[in-house]
Each structure stands twice: as structure tokens, then as C-alpha cells.
Amino acid sequence: MTAIKSYIEEKRTMFESYLLQRVEALQAPAPLKESMAYSLRAGGKRIRPMLLFAALETYGKEAEKGLDSACALEMIHTYSLIHDDLPAMDDDDLRRGKPTNHKVFGEATAILAGDALLTFAFELIASSTAHSPEQSVKLIRMLASAAGPEGMVGGQMADMAGEQKTLTLPELEYIHLHKTGRLLAFSVMAGAFIGGADERETSLLEKYARHIGLAFQIRDDILDVEGTEEEIGKPVGSDESNDKSTYPSLLSMNGAKEKLTEELNGAHEALAALGRPAPLLEAFANLIAERTA
């Protein structure tokens, strides 16, 4: 196993146990907690929390210092998947090869579980003892901005509005930079912020995060064409059959792969300018660009 994979393995176990414990401890109706835990448990590679930890370690801090922020981040990512899968939105029956939340718990509970995860995320940061009140307020401001109408929710809205029409490349990038990019950027920037990065470094890491966010999405689009259903946990070719604009559809498959390489190079350049070793963040960029699932 490579160093990055064993790093992820180790932190993921620690992270997932804390994440589920926080939901388990809630004084709330059982079906609500079960529905929240179901989707949290169905999580994949935990890429956002891992990026937060990796950024923290780049500044010589323990992953544990970012645990509450990482849980908040994963809860917000998870709520967005639950709501996106609803019949009124993408109407998906499967997510990572398992029935989606509303398929198991019904639509009403799925809506409420999403609302509960989103709300509880902010409580987690606000009640964390890992940072000062000044830091907590700044983290909440960053997270709400990344997840809200000017961030993820705005991106999702633009994505819906853009369905079944051919987008321009700038329109496609607006969607990805908001729908997935802002939360990925928060992962890196929150870790750097808690770790004590200065403004110049934070801006370089934002650039890094922006590049890996786009790389992540381009790789997603490529996998939808070239991956196998077993690998990606959903039907292959769903973008094409949904008439969705993607990097391969706008740039051709070769063009998309070139763009993926460009974004990956951009990420590495930002790290190189950082002036401190960042082996975990380097490895993450490569992992994202090469992933098969």
C-alpha cells in the first residue's frame, strides 16, 4: 500500500467512528437518527475530511484538531447527496451501489435527515473545543459561504437550470466550481486555517483546491464514459443518456484528458510555490486525477 493509502486508511477509521458516535449521541427520534446514520455510513473515500487533515498536517498539526470541522464538512456533503437524490431532483435509486436514503426511509424522512445533518454541522463547529471562538466563527462563515446560495446550493441550482441544454465551457465551470468546488476548497482552507497558514499560503491553497476540484469533476465525467458500473457504483453512460453537458461532450475525450492534466499541473504548481513540503496534498492531487471510482 502506498503511503497516502495507508494514511487514509488510518485516519478514516478514526474519523468514521467519531462521526457516527456524534449522531448516535443525539437525543432525537430514532428513525431520524437511523436515516442520518445510514447515509453517513454509506460514505465513500471521505475525500473532504482527508483533505482537511492533510492540510492540517502540512502545518504540523494533528488531524484530531480538525475532527469537528471534518465531521461538519462530511455532514454537509452527505445532506447534499440525500437532497440531490430525491425524486424532485435527480431521482436516483442508487448511490455508491446502495439504495438512496429516500428509497429506504421515504421522502419525508430523507428531507428531514438532510435538514438535520446541515443544521447539526454548524452546531458541531460552534461547540468544538478544538479552536478559539474567533476561529470557530471564521470556520462557520467559511463553511456557510461554501455550502450556501453563493456556493454549493447555487451550483446545484445552476446545474438543474442547465440540464437538457448544451452549456458553454464557462457555464460548466461555474457549476462545478460551485456545486463541488467550494466545499472541496473549504476542506483544504479549513485545515490550513486551523493549522495557522498566512494569507499568501491560504491563497495558494485555494488555488490548489480549485484545480483539484475541477480535476475531480473532469475525472468523474471521464469515468462515466470509460468506467465500469461495478467500479463507480452507478450505471455507466448516465450523463449521455441524460443529455448532460460534460467535459468529454464539450471538449472530446482527448480534450477532457488534456484538461485534466492541466488542472493536475496547476495544483502541483500551487503547492510548489507554498515553500514548505506538502507530500500528502501532492499525493491527494494525483489520487484524484487517477482514481477509478
Added chain:
Amino acid sequence: MTAIKSYIEEKRTMFESYLLQRVEALQAPAPLKESMAYSLRAGGKRIRPMLLFAALETYGKEAEKGLDSACALEMIHTYSLIHDDLPAMDDDDLRRGKPTNHKVFGEATAILAGDALLTFAFELIASSTAHSPEQSVKLIRMLASAAGPEGMVGGQMADMAGEQKTLTLPELEYIHLHKTGRLLAFSVMAGAFIGGADERETSLLEKYARHIGLAFQIRDDILDVEGTEEEIGKPVGSDESNDKSTYPSLLSMNGAKEKLTEELNGAHEALAALGRPAPLLEAFANLIAERTA
């Protein structure tokens, strides 16, 4: 016009203009902003923000100091109405006599507008300059707890689970204390907290808020039987035709009216023990118990 009504009139104008201005200023897709603003504009008496202002003034502070928290509160209340009205939840076509959000903007946009309001609420408090970082963090913790799985969302879940069966009085009170009570309590406690109330006073005001919260709900149930459609903006008798457990159905109409009086007395007793004049909060309690809409 009574003093309390002219107080509400004056503060409401100031409040609503600030509230809509904050949404107008967002850099987000136009349909999302329109959907958010539509439901914010359809607001009724703004009872939660007004309670926050009244609690602040009880401590000699200007309403303006609570403006960001009041907007956050109203956004969270509004998101909960949008999601509650969805076809998968209560499936309501009308809210305060106007078409519900999903009837105008479609279900997907309504879900996202709710998510956006909930998320932006926390950003508003976290970016407020009206209080210190310590105060902001505490307000966010209080609000997230009141609105999340241990508060409003938990109450909504219990409400759904209790539909079409006869509830016991404790079960009915659990639902109301969570579904509507926690956010009403936050209104009063946030105002008191920003105003500088000590622990003894905060606990008395929490008691006050608990009583007016139940009084509000009992009055709601009574109006559903005795009100007119024109007054309450939705069909009269909908609780009975939905087989919903209510105070009149569990206690008889006379019993419900007695309980309303008890709760009102409890609210006034809590205020009397406060040891400082609280004419606005007294007037609010009476207003809630006597309202006809």
C-alpha cells in the same frame, strides 16, 4: 392602535427591509434568490424576530443589535415552512392564503431555497458585527440546537410519525415543544443573551418562552376549529379531517381553553419573577393567547 401593535408595526418595517436586502445582495442564480425572497416576503406577523427585539429592549438595548440574529431566525422559520409544505411532507398548496413555494417555483427549487435559507442563516450570524466572536459562537450553538435534530427537525419527525394515530398529551407536548417551541424559545433567549441577561433571568425567560410556545400552539388548534378561513388563510377544520391529535381533540374545547389560560398565567408568572419591567414581553404573551389569525 395599542402600544404593542404600533411597536410591531415600526420594527417590522425596519426588519423586513433589512431581511430582503440581505437576500437581494446575494451573488446567486436569480431563480434561487426569487424563490427565497418569495417565501420571506410572504411572512406573517414576524413573531419570532419581534420577540427577540422585545427581549433585547427588556435589557435596554436597541432592536438593531439583534437584527442579524432576527434575520437568521426568520430564515430558519421560513425554510421549515417551505420544506413542510412539500408534497412529500404536508402537501399544502396554500400558506397564509398564497400559493406555497413549490407551487410557484417547483419542488426542486423549493427544496434548494429551503437549504439556502438554512445555510445562509448561520452565515448571517457568523458575519455579524453586532456582537463579539464569543457571543456569535454561542448564538450559533443555541440556534443550531433549537433548529436541528434535537429541536425543530426532531419535532417535525415526531409529528409525522404521530399522524393518523391518537397521541397522549405528553406525546403532543413533545411535538410542540420541539417543532415550534424551541425556535420560539430561541427568539426570547437570544434577545436576552445579547442584552446581557444573567443565568437566573435566562432560565426565567426560557420558562416564559416555553409557556407562550404552548399557548401559541393551543390557540392554533382552537382557531382551526373556531376561526374563519379568511382569518387564518387556510381551510378551517383541516386538523379534524386529517385525523390530527390536537388540544381540543384530547382535552375537549373547554379543556383546551383552560390549558391556554394556564400557559398564559405561567408566562406572566415567569415575567413577574424577573424583577425588571417587561411590558413588551407581557403584551406579546397576551397577543399570542388572543390572536385570531
